[in-house]
Amino acid sequence: xxxxxxxxxxxxxxxxxxxxxxxxxxxxxxxxxxxxxxxxxxxxxxxxxxxxxxxxxxxxxxxxxxxxxxxxxxxxxxxxxxxxxxxxxxxxxxxxxxxxxxxxxxxxxxxxxxxxxxxxxxxxxxxxxxxxxxxxxxxxxxxxxxxxxxxxxxxxxxxxxxxxxxxxxxxxxxxxxxxxxxxxxxxxxxxxxxxxxxxxxxxxxxxxxxxxxxxxxxxxxxxxxxxxxxxxxxxxxxxxxxxxxxxxxxxxxxxxxxxxxxxxxxxxxxxxxxxxxxxxxxxxxxxxxxxxxxxxxxxxxxxxx
Amino acid sequence: xxxxxxxxxxxxxxxxxxxxxxxxxxxxxxxxxxxxxxxxxxxxxxxxxxxxxxxxxxxxxxxxxxxxxxxxxxxxxxxxxxxxxxxxxxxxxxxxxxxxxxxxxxxxxxxxxxxxxxxxxxxxxxxxxxxxxxxxxxxxxxxxxxxxxxxxxxxxxxxxxxxxxxxxxxxxxxxxxxxxxxxxxxxxxxxxxxxxxxxxxxxxxxxxxxxxxxxxxxxxxxxxxxxxxxxxxxxxxxxxxxxxxxxxxxxxxxxxxxxxxxxxxxxxxxxxxxxxxxxxxxxxxxxxxxxxxxxxxxxxxxxxxxxxxxxxxxxxxxxxxxxxxxxxxxxxxxxxxxxxxxxxxxxxxxxxxxxxxxxxxxxxxxxxxxxxxxxxxxxxxxxxxxxxxxxxxxxxxxxxxxxxxxxxxxxxxxxxxxxxxxxxxxxxxxxxxxxxxxxxxxxxxxxxxxxxxxxxxxxxxxxxxxxxxxxxxxxxxxxxxxxxxxxxxxxxxx
Numbered sequence: 001x002x003x004x005x006x007x008x009x010x011x012x013x014x015x016x017x018x019x020x021x022x023x024x025x026x027x028x029x030x031x032x033x034x035x036x037x038x039x040x041x042x043x044x045x046x047x048x049x050x051x052x053x054x055x056x057x058x059x060x061x062x063x064x065x066x067x068x069x070x071x072x073x074x075x076x077x078x079x080x081x082x083x084x085x086x087x088x089x090x091x092x093x094x095x096x097x098x099x100x101x102x103x104x105x106x107x108x109x110x111x112x113x114x115x116x117x118x119x120x121x122x123x124x125x126x127x128x129x130x131x132x133x134x135x136x137x138x139x140x141x142x143x144x145x146x147x148x149x150x151x152x153x154x155x156x157x158x159x160x161x162x163x164x165x166x167x168x169x170x171x172x173x174x175x176x177x178x179x180x181x182x183x184x185x186x187x188x189x190x191x192x193x194x195x196x197x198x199x200x201x202x203x204x205x206x207x208x209x210x211x212x213x214x215x216x217x218x219x220x221x222x223x224x225x226x227x228x229x230x231x232x233x234x235x236x237x238x239x240x241x242x243x244x245x246x247x248x249x250x251x252x253x254x255x256x257x258x259x260x261x262x263x264x265x266x267x268x269x270x271x272x273x274x275x276x277x278x279x280x281x282x283x284x285x286x287x288x289x290x291x292x293x294x295x296x297x298x299x300x301x302x303x304x305x
Numbered sequence: 306x307x308x309x310x311x312x313x314x315x316x317x318x319x320x321x322x323x324x325x326x327x328x329x330x331x332x333x334x335x336x337x338x339x340x341x342x343x344x345x346x347x348x349x350x351x352x353x354x355x356x357x358x359x360x361x362x363x364x365x366x367x368x369x370x371x372x373x374x375x376x377x378x379x380x381x382x383x384x385x386x387x388x389x390x391x392x393x394x395x396x397x398x399x400x401x402x403x404x405x406x407x408x409x410x411x412x413x414x415x416x417x418x419x420x421x422x423x424x425x426x427x428x429x430x431x432x433x434x435x436x437x438x439x440x441x442x443x444x445x446x447x448x449x450x451x452x453x454x455x456x457x458x459x460x461x462x463x464x465x466x467x468x469x470x471x472x473x474x475x476x477x478x479x480x481x482x483x484x485x486x487x488x489x490x491x492x493x494x495x496x497x498x499x500x501x502x503x504x505x506x507x508x509x510x511x512x513x514x515x516x517x518x519x520x521x522x523x524x525x526x527x528x529x530x531x532x533x534x535x536x537x538x539x540x541x542x543x544x545x546x547x548x549x550x551x552x553x554x555x556x557x558x559x560x561x562x563x564x565x566x567x568x569x570x571x572x573x574x575x576x577x578x579x580x581x582x583x584x585x586x587x588x589x590x591x592x593x594x595x596x597x598x599x600x601x602x603x604x605x606x607x608x609x610x611x612x613x614x615x616x617x618x619x620x621x622x623x624x625x626x627x628x629x630x631x632x633x634x635x636x637x638x639x640x641x642x643x644x645x646x647x648x649x650x651x652x653x654x655x656x657x658x659x660x661x662x663x664x665x666x667x668x669x670x671x672x673x674x675x676x677x678x679x680x681x682x683x684x685x686x687x688x689x690x691x692x693x694x695x696x697x698x699x700x701x702x703x704x705x706x707x708x709x710x711x712x713x714x715x716x717x718x719x720x721x722x723x724x725x726x727x728x729x730x731x732x733x734x735x736x737x738x739x740x741x742x743x744x745x746x747x748x749x750x751x752x753x754x755x756x757x758x759x760x761x762x763x764x765x766x767x768x769x770x771x772x773x774x775x776x777x778x779x780x781x782x783x784x785x786x787x788x789x790x791x792x793x794x795x796x797x798x799x
Contacts, residue, residue: 021682027350028426030685031702031711031721036426073342075477083496142526146533154530155523156498244523246340246497254339259682 008272023071068262077266087157088247092232098171107182130176138169138242155244166239189217226282230275330798332517336527336539340497344483346466347425362464362485371787372616391452391742396445404467405490412439417468430459452740455705488794514797538776543601560772560789563612564701568765569723583762585635587625589670604768612769617706617751623759632670648694649677653684660697710735
């Protein structure tokens with residue numbers, strides 16, 4: 001993990017240094033005096049050479065656990081991150097729950113009843129939702145639930161109610177993809193020999209689907225959900241923008257625009273850590289879903305010992 | 306389930322109460338499009354920071370942005386005198402002004418705050434200030450090394466902060482937990498969420514009618530928030546206008562600004578060094594069309610770099626109108642052939658539509674140009690270094706008309722003089738306007754400056770975009786002057 005983080009930080013730091021503009025002139029604008037710009041850049045330490053800045057930055061993290069101070073807000077980067085990450089995490093978790101509930105269950109039904117009217121309807125609906133742009137869906141939800149019905153708020157992240165519309169915006173579009181993936185994976189599995197064997201030995205349809213087919217079909221679905229969840233920790237920029245929610249996505253985009261190097265770096269590293277943790281959890285989950293994987297690890301362990 | 310029903314009930318009840326008892330309201334919810342980072346008296350940077358600071362901090366006097374000296378009002382200073390030579394300004398500071406922490410405001414705080422502005426990288430004054438002194442608690446004396454005519458409007462735009470608080474608090478607290486002497490005191494700020502203010506009961510002009518002010522950070526859906534009654538006041542985009550005009554209880558007011566949308570011609574490059582070519586380009590632009598297509602009608606057509614309500618503007622100064630035949634004539638006179646390639650119109654993404662329409666206007670008089678869209682910071686870099694032929698953008702040079710020297714005089718080439726225009730007479734005229742104390746004479750100087758800028762077609766200015774404020778019809782607001790600064794102290798619900 002540490003080489004990954006070092007690599008990520010070096011890469012991002014380099015790219016940021018290569019982009020045009022310096023923080024002083026971006027903050028102060030076109031009418032600023034050159035000496036004021038230089039003074040501000042010196043205050044940020046931005047006038048020093050690239051490698052000095054990079055190693056000072058890494059040094060502060062390693063020795064002081066300090067992610068630095070934002071150029072724009074002049075406050076510790078960790079504060080900016082912690083003000084937003086809980087919202088992002090909650091939104092990602094709620095969206096995944098809804099996505100999973102809708103996508104996986106409808107995918108299973110669709111596969112089991114392949115070519116039925118229900119299947120065709122669901123596939124078409126999924127296609128429609130997968131094609132709807134997120135910001136448009138968000139605005140339509142606002143029009144219906146906030147302006148017409150006055151039931152749900154347009155902006156903010158104070159209570160769970162504020163999360164309902166953003167969650168729907170994020171999950172409806174991605175649930176569609178998950179439905180299609182689950183359906184395809186299920187259809188492939190039910191054609192396998194061991195399913196026919198299970199049916200031949202007289203197991204009921206329920207048992208065959210739940211115990212034999214689903215478990216095997218879920219592996220690609222979980223992989224997709226895991227990476228999807230990891231990525232959504234980076235923030236749902238569209239939902240955050242439409243619903244004015246403080247989240248990681250808008251934090252990063254604003255920071256990049258303002259060339260707020262410490263904030264971009266801090267947020268990137270934070271997300272890299274989070275993403276690694278999620279991938280690890282997904283790997284562990286595999287073992288629970290598919291005993292063959294657990295067995296493989298156990299055998300390897302035994303072989304070495 | 307029960308909880309949902311209860312919540313829905315409460316919301317419905319809330320909607321009903323706000324509808325019925327609107328007149329009893331003493332709070333206001335305002336949308337801002339981006340979060341604030343600083344409420345420091347001098348080290349602020351964005352319009353939102355200025356607008357919120359305007360409620361928390363008071364100023365020495367109130368001078369409207371359009372420079373209308375008849376409307377100057379006393380605030381912390383009950384009055385001022387100016388020495389014969391125009392160098393020494395003496396302000397009399399009221400004795401009944403207190404900061405939000407209860408401590409009295411003295412001339413020393415004023416001197417400290419003025420000095421903060423002078424030293425600030427973010428704000429400041431173009432005046433050459435010699436000294437800022439407070440000989441006693443009620444006198445502030447500012448001495449300039451050279452006369453600077455717009456100094457009064459400069460100094461009266463400065464937010465007055467507390468010296469004692471600055472010395473006691475950490476730099477971060479001073480910036481993010483402001484203590485002012487204005488009508489509203491700061492309560493809290495939640496990152497990217499809201500800023501809350503409440504009326505200061507010790508305000509020397511009396512307590513305002515609106516007691517609680519909530520600024521909400523709403524990035525793109527301010528019109529929707531207005532329509533669902535979640536906010537009462539917001540700045541909106543012209544594109545939201547049809548939607549809001551259909552709402553019976555929302556009023557939209559257009560506010561003039563001094564910002565200008567324009568086409569820059571790089572005077573260091575041929576053929577733009579020929580005044581006839583620049584005039585031709587000015588005649589080739591269909592400004593009405595641009596205002597309708599790009600600004601949805603919410604901008605004032607004006608080919609003058611000085612906005613129409615700004616100090617120094619006159620209808621007698623030359624206005625370029627759409628006249629493609631005249632443009633072709635001038636081009637022929639200048640020896641520019643049909644189909645000449647002018648190079649590219651440099652622009653950032655947000656100006657690319659403007660550039661496209663300008664490209665079509667130029668093509669109609671036989672001038673070819675390509676469009677070169679750059680990332681914003683790269684765009685600014687290329688613009689200030691002069692590495693372009695044409696450039697489409699909006700600029701704001703707020704404050705006194707003297708600020709136009711940034712766009713028109715030699716020392717600002719490489720900063721905001723994007724046309725890279727350098728003319729000794731123009732530089733001298735701005736120098737004279739800078740030190741001219743007499744109003745009539747100063748107006749005459751600006752008349753000469755603007756006539757010169759127009760006749761020489763230094764820029765191809767298109768229009769002044771307007772700010773649109775949308776608010777609830779029951780909210781009494783004051784007239785918005787140039788730039789749309791507002792003071793909630795004067796607002797009330799009827």
